[in-house]
Amino acid sequence: MSAYTMTRKDGVVLDKVDSRLKTKIMHWTAVGTGVGTEMGNNGWTGNLKILGDTLIELQFPDGEIAKNENYQVMIGDVVTSATIEQYEGYLDMFYEAYNKAKQ
Numbered sequence: 001m002s003a004y005t006m007t008r009k010d011g012v013v014l015d016k017v018d019s020r021l022k023t024k025i026m027h028w029t030a031v032g033t034g035v036g037t038e039m040g041n042n043g044w045t046g047n048l049k050i051l052g053d054t055l056i057e058l059q060f061p062d063g064e065i066a067k068n069e070n071y072q073v074m075i076g077d078v079v080t081s082a083t084i085e086q087y088e089g090y091l092d093m094f095y096e097a098y099n100k101a102k103q
Helices: 040-057 087-102
Strands: 065-067 073-075
Touching: 040 073, 040 087, 065 087, 073 087
Parallel strands: none
Antiparallel strands: 065 073
16 A cells, blocks of 8 residues: 555646556556656556567567667567566566476
8 A cells, every 4th residue: 555645747646545556657558548657658568568479479589688769679670669668677577488388
């Protein structure tokens, strides 16, 4: 439970009850809210889905991971539409799960 209020980037102040709800904070899913987050318009959930779908479609490609000038996550020369900030840890998680599933 949140003990504090929170001010969103758009200036809306959330009370103690609403400040604990990710849907009110708009951190998890920014799509359709009109409010961007540090995760871009995809939100956290959308970005993880993009990364997971891309990895599955391309069968977990090898390559350096980085972001391009548009803040999109890249794996080697593959450009995803994911704009999540902490992408390295999430990619590690996906690859670890994939490697465990192959065993």
